[in-house]
Amino acid sequence: xxxxxxxxxxxxxxELVLGGINExxxxxxxxxxxxLLGCGTSWHAxxxxxxxxxxxxxxxxxxxxxxxxxxxxxxxxxGDVFIAISQSGETADTLAAIELAKxxxxxxxxxxxxxxxxxxRETHEGAYLHAGPEIGVASTKAFTxxxxxxxxxxxxxxxxRGTISQSQFQLLISELNQIPKKVATALKNxxxxxxxxxxxKDAQNFLYLGxxxxxxxxLEGALKxxxxxxxxxxxxxxxxxxxxxxxxxxxxxxxxFIATQDDSYEKIVSNIQEVKSRKGKVIAIVTEGDILASSxxxxxIEIPKSHYVVTPLLSVIPLQLLSYHIALKRGCNVDQPxxxxxxVTV
Ligand code: F1P
Numbered sequence: 374x375x376x377x378x379x380x381x382x383x384x385x386x387x388e389l390v391l392g393g394i395n396e397x398x399x400x401x402x403x404x405x406x407x408x409l410l411g412c413g414t415s416w417h418a419x420x421x422x423x424x425x426x427x428x429x430x431x432x433x434x435x436x437x438x439x440x441x442x443x444x445x446x447x448x449x450x451x452g453d454v455f456i457a458i459s460q461s462g463e464t465a466d467t468l469a470a471i472e473l474a475k476x477x478x479x480x481x482x483x484x485x486x487x488x489x490x491x492x493x494r495e496t497h498e499g500a501y502l503h504a505g506p507e508i509g510v511a512s513t514k515a516f517t518x519x520x521x522x523x524x525x526x527x528x529x530x531x532x533x534r535g536t537i538s539q540s541q542f543q544l545l546i547s548e549l550n551q552i553p554k555k556v557a558t559a560l561k562n563x564x565x566x567x568x569x570x571x572x573x574k575d576a577q578n579f580l581y582l583g584x585x586x587x588x589x590x591x592l593e594g595a596l597k598x599x600x601x602x603x604x605x606x607x608x609x610x611x612x613x614x615x616x617x618x619x620x621x622x623x624x625x626x627x628x629x630f631i632a633t634q635d636d637s638y639e640k641i642v643s644n645i646q647e648v649k650s651r652k653g654k655v656i657a658i659v660t661e662g663d664i665l666a667s668s669x670x671x672x673x674i675e676i677p678k679s680h681y682v683v684t685p686l687l688s689v690i691p692l693q694l695l696s697y698h699i700a701l702k703r704g705c706n707v708d709q710p711x712x713x714x715x716x717v718t719v
Pocket of ligand 1: 412413414415458459460461462463464467510511512713714715716717
């Protein structure tokens with residue numbers, strides 16, 4: 374799935390080999406806390422990983438906007454473990470945060486797409502994504518690859534730390550192995566999503582809601598729409614809706630729910646009900662075969678059933694496609710959105 378800086382991070386005959394993390398692997402395995410650093414989409418990938426490291430490895434995690442990190446007086450101790458996430462490997466804020474962490478004696482791993490980039494060189498060790506070049510400015514496949522690699526690291530660490538059993542490890546590996554096929558299935562809804570984009574291309578605002586590890590996916594869906602179609606969009610944890618965003622809901626407000634069938638499904642269904650009772654328009658990303666959430670939503674888009682650990686790899690796809698089609702229909706340049714740089718180097 375992914376190659377590494379020194380060696381490879383691969384699934385080999387069902388075994389997960391963390392080749393790019395060698396010399397410093399013990400720091401990672403025995404970390405008492407992990408701090409994830411990134412900007413934009415990479416920060417969202419870090420937020421997904423927070424759920425996985427905490428759940429699978431039982432390690433406390435902080436996810437920091439690299440752009441804000443150095444403007445605080447962050448507490449960094451010798452030997453602390455950081456993972457810096459970046460598509461380009463050149464983001465100046467992320468580089469500055471890495472330098473600050475290293476200057477205090479922290480060990481910094483990189484999860485980077487561009488081979489030989491500054492962040493790849495500045496970090497102690499890490500994994501390359503090898504997602505291929507992002508042709509456009511807005512990260513899409515890099516997000517999927519970042520979440521994949523971070524999931525692989527979390528799953529392997531869970532096994533090494535003894536926080537998951539061998540059979541749970543095998544189950545998660547098998548779930549990861551099925552992802553490419555399921556992504557292909559999710560992409561088959563492209564025409565349906567394009568038709569939906571036609572309906573909502575003139576919306577002024579969008580709300581994206583999700584729970585658990587799909588909350589960061591809601592943030593990412595909102596960011597993609599903002600970046601390439603210039604529509605104002607907000608992402609929230611669905612439970613946060615009643616603490617403010619609910620005031621925005623009326624018949625003109627499309628609300629995108631990630632309503633897959635995991636532990637929070639019932640709660641999401643009741644959130645959908647709350648939006649419907651205020652006449653909001655609901656677009657729900659649902660597990661294939663779903664009846665309840667899809668019958669309540671105005672429109673539903675199915676994704677294949679999967680273990681909740683890997684669901685973000687699938688749930689983000691319809692959101693990326695929706696942004697893409699809306700942007701095209703609004704005449705926006707999806708590869709070169711206004712005001713955005715491929716790598717923010719200042
Ligand atoms: C971070 C980022 C991207 C965003 C845009 C600006 O870049 O915020 O997520 O799509 O390109 O930069 P990176 O550190 O992941 O390269």
